[in-house]
Amino acid sequence: MTSKAVSIQHDHQSQFRTLWLTALAFVFVLTQAVVAQARPESFADLAEEVSPAVVNITTSTTVAGRTAPEGIVPEGSPFEDFFREFQDRNREGNRPRRTSALGSGFVISEDGFVVTNNHVIDGADEIRVEFFEGEEMPAEVVGTDPTTDIALLKVQSDEPLPFVEFGDSETARVGEWVIAMGNPLGQGFSVSAGIVSARGRVLSGSYDDYIQTDAAINRGNSGGPLFNMDGEVVGVNTAILSPTGGSIGIGFSMASNVVKQVVDQLKQFGETRRGWLGVRIQDITDDMVEAIDGLDNTRGAMVTDVPEGPAQDAGMQSGDVILSFDGIEVDDVRALVRQVGNTEVGKSVRVLVLRDGKTQTLKVSLGRREEAEGSMPAAQPDVPDEPQQKDIMGLLLSSLTDELREQLSLPAEAEGLVVRDVDQASKAYEKGLRAGDVITEASQQKLSRVSDLEDRIEEAREAGRKSILLLVRRSGEPRFVALSLEE
Secondary structure (H helix, E strand, O other), X not given: OOXXXXXXXXXXXXXXXXXXXXXXXXXXXXHHHHHHHHOOOOOHHHHHHHHHHEEEEEEEEEEOOOOOOOOOOOOOOOOHHHHHHXXXXXXXXXXXXXXXXXXXXXXXXXXXXXXEEHHHHOOOOEEEEEOOOOOEEEOEEEEEEOOOOEEEEEOOOOOOOOOOOEOOHHHOOOOOEEEEEEOHHHOOOEEEEEEEEEXXXXXXXXXXXEEEEOOOOOOOOOOOEEEOOOOOEEEEEEEEOOOOOOOOOOXXXXXXXXXXXXXXXXXXXXXXXXXXXXXXXXXXXXXXXXXXXXXOOOOOEEEEEOOOOHHHHOOOOOOOEXXXXXXXXXXXXXXXXXXXHOOOOOOEEEEEEEEOOEEEEEEEEXXXXXXXXXXXXXXXXXXXXXXXXXXXXXXXXXXXXXXXXHHOOOOOOOOOXXXXXXXXXXXXXXXXXXXXXXXXXXXXXEOOOHHHHHHHHHHHHHXXXXXXXXEEEEOOEEEEEEEEOOO
């Protein structure tokens, strides 16, 4: 190869190397641009856009005056005149007085509907809403829902009000940017930024669905909005976790999809109207799976009791496993409770249950939970009175007698086997069974004699099962327990 050819080849290699480095540099710059775009340089435009719809809320409440301690010295005492003068001087402090509290909220319609937390306005005699520009308006309570801590207010305005819209909280992803707005510690309008730290947090309620965020939330932020980067409300700031009372980066906002449904009902009815199925249920454990025919995982909800109500009318029974509700698979008890509560009262829904190893569909017309709360289970059939006592699987069991029913404060029609004692080294003790418990069913069949339980155990062993499912009641509350047959 000539020196000229070698030189040309070297030039081509240099040009290729230069082009490759240029392309690599372009990709690096483009990547940096994408990263910069994912992390906003400023929240100013978004804050300016949504601020007019965020409000401060001030409430006033009349508190009864303190009662002066009369007769704190005996009559005729040398200190009597002194204490009478002291009480007279402090008589002013015994009059009713006004207290105030601060919170936040946001306008959701141009005609003046405002969302906040129930605890912000609970018990208030007067509620005032202050807008970003300083204008104040009195507000009336449309409705409240203590269960989700949501309240809906209404202000009257001659002009259309700036408002914000709810977003879909189900689309909020962990790690996405959010901003919280409100009136922290009474300091007026304030903005803090953070990310979605977690989803689906539960604090205490049956309908809890909180978004956890590290955006600063403090006292006074309650009821304020949590915005996504599109300016949509994805949560209502409600609570913080803190040993000091101030923000440590663990705040909770009720998910907008829960709030929207509550607000719609408060706007329409002035109260919530949640669906009611009329069953007591519990989650399915791994050992229960082995004891139930046709069940191969822990998904679903086990029915422990069916009081008078929609489910009983539809033929649902204790021991049924609810697999799907209204066409949606049931993951666990919490999911079912939320789904039923979010379903329209009076709606006829199809409920797929597993019973005796086979599935069947029941058609249930839902009642209203608010009207049904506190209802008691229906009475149970009579039980034969046959005294009998035996030690089985670490349990000293006895059939029910009238004397035992009286001792345990059970109704005359109660049936089952009474746990007289529990071996502390047994699986039964480990599973939480205690003296005084009443076992009403085994393998989803009612028990009235100790021999009934022995028959169910023998049947389970012949079927090759390693455990048996018991329905246990304590103070009237039912739960299922799977006990090993290998003990």
